[in-house]
Amino acid sequence: MVFRYSQGVFGVPGTHGAVSKLIKVLSTWLPSLRTRFVLLVAGLFLALSVVMIMVASYLDLRDEEQRVVSDARAIGATVSRLAVPHLTNHHYLILEQELESIAGSGVVELAQVHDPARAVTIDSDPDTSYFDEMDQHPLITLSLQTGLDQIRQTGDRIEIALPVRETADSPVLGVALVSVKRLQANGMLFAIWGRNIVITLVLLIFCVPVTFHFAENFVRPIKALTQTAHTVSAGNFDAPFPVERTDEIGVLARAYRDMVGTIRNNMARIHELAFVDPVTRLPNRESFRQHFNSNMQLADGTPVRMAVLFIDLDRFKRVNDSYGHDHGDALLKEVAARLQRLLNTSDKVAAGKTAFPPLVARLGGDEFAIVLPAEKPMSNVYTLADQLVQCVEQPLEINGLTMAVGASIGVSTYPDDGEDYTAILKNADIAMYAAKRTGGNRACFFNEIERDSRSHERIRLEAELKRALLADEITIAFQPKIDCATLRVVGAEVLARWDHPERGLLAPGCFIDVAEESDLITRLGDRVLELACRQGRVWLDHGQRLPLAVNVSIRQLEKPGFTARVLDILEITGFPAELLQLEVTETVAMGDPERISEAAKPLLEAGITFAIDDFGTGYSSLAHLQRLPFNTFKIDRSFISGLADDHHSRSIVQTILAMAKSLNYEVVAEGVETEEQHAFLAENGCTTAQGFLFARPMPAEHFEAWSKAFLMDGNHPRLAVGAQPKGGSTFAA
Known part of the structure; x- marks a missing residue:
């Protein structure tokens, strides 16, 4: 009877008489108007609920089907993206493990990736291997032929094949196949009907009688809380919440209030970190x-x-x-x-x-x-x-x-x-x-x-140096280090050069001061170090293991993250840490030995060595030397140039060599230009020398040619003075 009445309500013809008869019967049986109204609403609610259950069942079933297909397609796309690097590099074992992990989630019944280049199929079945011969799935064949996604739905599963590409326009590397179990329609319908029927009964029994009496009491505080939430979302964190209530609305209001208070405090802290100096409390x-x-x-x-x-x-x-x-x-x-x-x-x-x-x-x-x-x-x-x-x-x-x-x-x-x-x-x-x-x-x-023309020159040079760093105009030159005893090349010092479009090749003396003052020295130092490590890696791949020394500025050491940048460059370039030596001037090393030691510790642990550059020109303390991480002295060229006729220079060099020997330090003599200087250094125990006697700084390609010529000649110093390989000139010092 209720169902027929509901049909009449929805416009089904011929039900007006039935409705009248129903009302007359209810009036006879139930004299209370309140009871009649409640039963009438209950009947309408039940009829509408039946219709809603049918519609919801249909929609939920369709949504569930679409969800399963969408999930299968998403999983297939994920497998396709995962397969790109593995198919490119043919890393089948890793890919097989990833497919097994995907299938282990319980959603995927089968995951396969086919590599047509090697006719290999990798799947998620742990009992099979990509070495096993497998029949090629029809969807894989069709996807390879068409280059398009292929989908097939059967009674119990959904199968999707997607081409594997690096990009949308790239050629097909392979095909990823995913098979997902499909839920049975009967089981889904029963679950949907059962859920909706339970909901309907609960609402019918508990909600309908209470709705007329308590709806407004429930809605009013929710409306107030919603309005407060909108006020807070507009940026007013001081909006009042109805926290005086003791019911769930009050609990929710207090939770909102606490959350907004936390957000307010966090925003104040973020503002402080972003705009206030932590030491002086001044604006930053x-x-x-x-x-x-x-x-x-x-x-x-x-x-x-x-x-x-x-x-x-x-x-x-x-x-x-x-x-x-x-x-x-x-x-x-x-x-x-x-x-x-x-x-x-x-x-x-x-x-x-x-x-x-x-x-x-x-x-x-x-x-x-x-x-x-x-x-x-x-x-x-x-x-x-x-x-x-x-x-x-x-x-x-x-x-x-x-x-x-x-x-x-x-x-x-x-x-x-x-x-x-x-x-x-x-x-x-x-x-x-x-x-x-x-x-x-x-x-x-x-x-x-x-x-002041120098100010303008500094400004112009600073701007040009910024542009040079962006335009890759910074290059490097290599000055070989020679073993004083065997006359073999044992390393090279890396020197920065600026290939200026107007002034030609500039040595560091022309732009290092500007880089230091303008704080461009960090970018410049990182660029030189990266170029040096990349070239060192190239030589290493060609069988030439050449240690490289790179100068480090005090500004670089003071910058946070210096250690991490050095290690990152080594990792990116693949240059071994043990072949890299960082040179720090004696003045810098003695000026802040604690900072030097702190910055050098993780680099030493990685295998990098350190050298004191321009040794003898500063004020070294033996106590500091023992604590500092250096293992190499580089004698300043001013002492080497005076070896011929300056007794004091000879005494200083001998003293440095003796001290280095007692401290187990290596010594590199800079600026060696004559055979007499070389002979004196060799006689007094100097291990390594560099200077124009052997070679001027030169680019990498000339360095290789020079090294071969230097090794083949038996009269090394005479050959090397002013000499250069054919086919190009060396870099100026």
Whole structure:
């Protein structure tokens, strides 16, 4: 009866009389209107539920079929992608293991990959091997012929074959086949019907009677919580949650409140890490950049005149070296506090007159920067610069110790000295270095040094060097190292060269200083090291095992991640670590022996060796030498050049050789140009020499030809002086 009534509701003709009769019978049996209404709603609900079960069963069955096909296709695509490198390199065993792992998940019944190049079929069955002969699946054959995906559905499984390609346009490397079990329709229908019937009964028994009375009570707090969630998603983390409730809505509201509180705290922490210097609590470089850029122009696009003061502390490194980084950090905090107090005082004096608030930030290391409005005349900037110098030079009390540092300040003005933040900061940096070159503890304005041709040359050379690193204009040359006793080539020093498009081949002396000051030395050093290791690997593959020495700058050692970059380059190029030697000048090594030892430790463990370059020109301490990771001295060329007529040079060289022997160090003599120098070194126990007596620095292809000629000739030094292989000239020193 209920079913017939429901048909009438849905427009089936001839049911109006049946509905009337049903209502009359219910009115007779059940005098309560409430009971009749509930039964009527229950009947409608039951009829609609039957229809919904039928529709849902059909849709769920179709969705389940589509899901199985989609899963099979996705798994096939995964197998196809996995098979690309294995088919390319014919690594069948690894591929077989991966297929077995895929089949072991229980979803896939069978996974196969066919390699037509070798007529091999690799499958997921652990009882078979790709050595076994197997019948080729029809779908694999069809996919190979057409180059298209093939699918076949049977009563109990779905099989999909997909061509294996490196890219969509690449030729077919093979075919991946996946077979997935297909669920039985009867079983799925029974499961779907059972689930929907249970749901319907539960709703009919429990939900219908309660809905009319409690729906609004349930919906109202959910609506309030939803509105609060929308408010939070719009960025208002202070929106109130209905946490006073004691039911599940209150629990959910409190969970939301706690989650939003955690997100708020995390965002505050992220903002602090991104924009606040952890040592001084000043804004960091990124915050400074954003402050500058946000105040560059007025609303109408008019540039706002502003000055950037680049502050570098004088003699700060001496504090770090003498007292440690803890004292250095404390000094930075005190300087930051002084700068902030001075800027706050200046800001109060100019209150209401400035276009934007001044900002002091720590850019990194011992570098600070200030940006402030610079109205003409710039008396406020000149006054502040002088005050900053006087402020910083006052003695500081750090952990009970009295310390004194100075400040070299460079000032550049926007838009007079540059069109954007990068140019202004760079020019302020240039002005700061000009202040340092004149003794430090003073301020220098960029517009006062812009007529200096050397400044312009430095700027131009820096820009060209950046372009050269991008355009691969940096090359390397190799100067051979010769065994003093056997006159055999035992290694080579790698020297950077810049193949400048206008000036020709430039030696390091023309651009290393610029690279050091502009912080391009890290990229330059990485480039030279990578080129050296790649060439060393090429020679090693050709049977020539040649140790290579590469110079390392103090800026490279100071940069975080130096050790990781060296090891990455060795891994990428395949050059053995034991054939690589890193050269550090004596001045750098003795200036910060702890940093050198710390940076060198993992490299030593990897097999890399270290050498002290230009030994004898610095102030080496035997105590430091024992702790440092070096095993090679390189005697500076200034001592070698004086061996002929300078008694002091001969004594110094003999002393270095004796000390090296007692410490079990190897010695390399640089700048050997005469046979007399070579003879003296050999007589006094020098192991290795390099210099123009043997060869000038040369490119890799000339080095190979020179090595062969050098080994074949019996009169090595006379042959090598000024000599070069035919077919090309050597590099200039």
